[in-house]
Amino acid sequence: MAKQFPSIEAPHRAFIEAQxxxxxxxxxxxxxxxISPKGMDSLRVLGENxxxxxxxxxxGNETAGHLKLANRMTLMWCGFEKRPMILRAYGSARTLHRRDAEFDxxxxxxxxxxxxxxxxxxxxDMVQTSCGYAVPFYDHVGERDTLAKWAEDRGADGIRTYWEERNQHTIDGLPTDILGPSDDT
Structure with a gap:
């Protein structure tokens, strides 16, 4: 049975941080x-909301382009190990690029x-939990180092070139503003 909450409660935070x-x-x-999977050490819960x-x-760079037109986002976690649970966080988000004051x-x-x-x-604005009874068990073996090595091999200049060539638009052609504000929406 799904349950809904107006904020991230302590048990939710513990579950999120364990994933x-x-x-x-x-x-x-x-x-x-x-819908995109994310890993590595890339998420922080900073408060109840x-x-x-x-x-x-x-x-791809889909989220940046989507948020320019529809400011909504859903994050989801699955308990693949012992605890069977699915947790979703619904809300809105703002995109901070490297050039933005708060990024650093x-x-x-x-x-x-x-x-x-x-x-x-x-x-x-809402957290929802559900059973997750049909989610299979998986053992976490470790993090992949492929993306970190790929980025290190290219360096900052190579990453910027990659952004220029591959990350300026979504697959539907929406601008992502990765290199600066755009008026072509």
């Missing part, structure tokens, strides 16, 4: 819905990595 992976869902008013997560450079302060809450692309500062 090794979470999923992000976003969508513009039209076009494709994006606030979560930040750091987005690392990758093949929030980015300092995470381990240093050259591929940090954005930070999403989410205001949670």
């Amino acid at each position: 090794h992976m979470f999923f992000v869902g976003s969508a513009a008013p039209s076009g494709r819905v994006n 606030r979560i930040i997560w750091r987005n690392l450079t990758g093949s 302060e929030l980015n300092a809450m995470f381990p240093e990595i050259v591929s940090a692309r954005q930070i999403y500062d989410m205001t949670v």
Whole structure:
């Protein structure tokens, strides 16, 4: 049976912080819905209604483009180990790029990595838990180092080039503002 809460309670926070992976869902008013898995050390619960997560450079940049047009986001965690639970946090978020004043302060809450692309500062307006009884068991073996090595090999200049070539627009052609504000929405 699903239960809904107006904020992140202590047991929710403990569950979130114990997970090794979470999923992000976003969508513009039209076009494709994006659901993306996130890992590494990239999320912090900062209060009852606030979560930040750091987005690392990758093949797509959907969330940034979606939030420009529809400021809504869902985060989801699954209990793959002992405790069967699914937890979703619903809310709105703002995109902070490296050029934004608050980026450095929030980015300092995470381990240093050259591929940090954005930070999403989410205001949670509802938390929902459900049983998760059908979620299979998985053992966490460890973090992959592939993305960190890829970024280190490219360095800051190579990452910026990647943003220019691959991260300026969503798969539906929406601007992401990765290199600066855009008027083509």
